[in-house]
Amino acid sequence: MKQAPRPAPPPLLLAMRGAATAMLLWFGWQLLLAQLFEMPPVWAIGWMALLAAAFVVLHAWPGRWNRRIRAAARPRGFARSAGWLALTAPAMVALPLALWVVLTALGLLPDQEYPREVTAFLERPGGELAFVLLAVAMAPLMEEFAFRGWLLGALRRPLGPGPAVAAAAVLFAVAHAHMPAVPIYLAAGLVLGQAAIATRSVWAAVVLHACWNAGLLAVDAVFPGLDPEGKGWAWVAPAAVAAALSVMWCAWGVQGMHDRAALRPAGPGGAARGRPVESP
Secondary structure, three states: OOOOOOOOOOHHHHHHHHHHHHHHHHHHHHHHHHHHOOOOHHHHHHHHHHHHHHHHHHHHOOOOOOHHHHHHOOOOHHHHOHHHHHHHHHHHHHHHHHHHHHHHHOOOOOOOOOOHHHHHHHHOOOHHHHHHHHHHHHHHHHHHHHHHHHHHHHHHHHHOHHHHHHHHHHHHHHHOOOHHHHHHHHHHHHHHHHHHHHHOOHHHHHHHHHHHHHHHHHHHHHOOOOOOOOOOHHHHHHHHHHHHHHHHHHHHHHHHHHHHHOEEOOOOOOOOEEEEOOOO
16 A cells, blocks of 8 residues: 655745755855865865865755755856846945945944964965965855855745845854944845845856955955045945945846846747746
């Protein structure tokens, strides 16, 4: 006699399970990151390459346990939205930078120096190159797959897209363990989550996160003496206007990604058809 099929777990339980998996990935990444700064920079680059290979295998391995993340990693609407991603990238750099100026100028965000081991790592030959690879490649990859892949995918069905994006952004901000900077991480997390939802692909968030980090490194290199601390409203007012404009720019870009990703692929005539693609 055939056994009755097992009932599906409640959506809330699935969401909690996915959230726990995401946070385990995050903390595991932090432990691996701590080991990196104890190595010579050349070894650190090799270590990152090994981690990246293991990361790809982990998420590409066939199985039910990672079915959601494999679905989120498909290019789908990401490739069709590449133009809108490029247009949104400058705003993704400007928004966190403008918020940093506002908080620092008001004295709400004290200057945070790198830990001693990171400073020593940067002073070694090849240390700066390894740090750039970490910030622009490894960190966006692992953080976005954790928060906009596992976590957002698990929360979307029981909570809906909007609340899921907000919850993932809150956890993303808190997980960085720098409470004065929570508004910066929260704003960035909201944009990254909306981009992932709009394109139905975590790769949009990975690309924007990489642009965010690369842009901030570039600003630091071009303006090494930039310090808004104590500048007051003379700096706060224009920075607040820049932040507001960046929010509107990001919203415009995300809407463009959504509209472009929703078009069906081009037919035999070469024109994209207007009928929307079904969401996963």
